[in-house]
Amino acid sequence: MIKFFFKCALLISALFIGVLIGMQYANQGIVEMKGHEQQNFTSPVGVSQDREGNVEASFLGNEVESETLSEKKEKLEDMKAFNAFSSIGKALANIIESITNEIVNFIASLI
Structure with missing residues (x-):
């Protein structure tokens, strides 16, 4: 799978x-x-660098800036919103990881 x-x-x-x-x-x-x-014929994907050394990227005519991503990340960190699905997913991942580690250790001890 x-x-x-x-x-x-x-x-x-x-x-x-x-x-x-x-x-x-x-x-x-x-x-x-x-x-x-x-x-009006713009490149679908473009990367350019200005005189200051800042890299600007465009994707399908829309400007993509790294500042927007960092600002969004800061907003999410400031909100510190509790997401039930996130906490359930983390707990489930920890359980699966521990079970997998135990299975691998058991198989390794047999070999």
């Missing part, structure tokens, strides 16, 4: 990367066919 999950995840990520590469090539083909570059 785990092998199947990893195979599916790998396949989905490979196909997603392939779609992004295809969009990039299609954009380049449109620009070459027109003969000149216009502002």
Whole structure:
């Protein structure tokens, strides 16, 4: 089951990367066919660096900034909201981890 999950995840990520590469090539083909570059034909995925050394990324025309992610993380840490599903998931993960460790130790002692 785990092998199947990893195979599916790998396949989905490979196909997603392939779609992004295809969009990039299609954009380049449109620009070459027109003969000149216009502002309304933007690259689907772009990374640029300004004079100060800050790296800016855009994904499908939307600016992606690392500051927004850090701000969201700080907001979540400030809220310190209790999530019942999160605590249940952590407890379940700890139980499964301890059971797995015991099984591995038992099998290792037999060998």
